[in-house]
Amino acid sequence: VQGRRAGGVASMDWAALREAVASCTACKLCQGRRQTVFGVGAERAEWMIVGEAPGEQEDLKGEPFVGPAGKLLDQMLHAIGLAREPGAPRGQVYIANVLKCRPPHNRNPEPEEIAQCEPFLRRQIELVQPRIILAMGRFAVQTLLQSQEAIGRLRGRVHRYQGIPVVVTYHPAYLLRNLPDKAKAWEDLCLAVHQLRQERRA
Numbered sequence: 001v002q003g004r005r006a007g008g009v010a011s012m013d014w015a016a017l018r019e020a021v022a023s024c025t026a027c028k029l030c031q032g033r034r035q036t037v038f039g040v041g042a043e044r045a046e047w048m049i050v051g052e053a054p055g056e057q058e059d060l061k062g063e064p065f066v067g068p069a070g071k072l073l074d075q076m077l078h079a080i081g082l083a084r085e086p087g088a089p090r091g092q093v094y095i096a097n098v099l100k101c102r103p104p105h106n107r108n109p110e111p112e113e114i115a116q117c118e119p120f121l122r123r124q125i126e127l128v129q130p131r132i133i134l135a136m137g138r139f140a141v142q143t144l145l146q147s148q149e150a151i152g153r154l155r156g157r158v159h160r161y162q163g164i165p166v167v168v169t170y171h172p173a174y175l176l177r178n179l180p181d182k183a184k185a186w187e188d189l190c191l192a193v194h195q196l197r198q199e200r201r202a
């Protein structure tokens with residue numbers, strides 16, 4: 001992508017960014033994808049949810065979090081009055097992943113793949129200008145906070161990415177396998193709601 005070579009991602013508008021993602025061949029994941037998965041939601045949402053990478057369903061549909069983990073995410077959002085569709089009662093949400101292409105067999109993202117793809121996420125955050133970011137799972141957290149700490153050690157307090165508050169929580173796919181930790185994810189959501197209230201007052 002020419003814009004990428006010129007270091008242009010950081011100045012792209014939504015249309016250019018969408019096109020750059022759709023035509024990206026910067027890493028080997030482009031070979032196995034059905035399509036890229038850009039992101040979904042209101043382009044100036046207060047909330048931004050950052051996940052890991054598309055899975056099978058997302059690769060099929062071209063939208064993040066539409067498989068089983070996405071169903072749980074939708075329930076979590078619903079519980080705090082949010083929805084990915086416009087018009088939710090308590091503010092709007094934008095959902096994106098660190099990687100825009102599905103890793104084979106849903107394996108973990110590799111450092112090189114994250115390095116190639118993360119400028120897209122950074123630009124999405126700049127364009128959305130969310131008031132709060134919910135980073136779900138290890139790869140979202142590591143990418144945004146540049147930290148190798150476990151989620152269990154980072155959750156429960158507010159971090160910052162480019163001045164934007166970041167609340168860390170477990171990935172919904174993890175929660176589906178570890179149901180007791182749902183209570184902790186609920187605490188994290190409450191922390192994010194609380195922090196957003198503070199941001200609105202500021």
Ligand code: URA
Nearest residue numbers: 051052053054064065
């Ligand atoms: N898991 C993610 O992190 N993102 C998706 O879009 C789907 C599953």
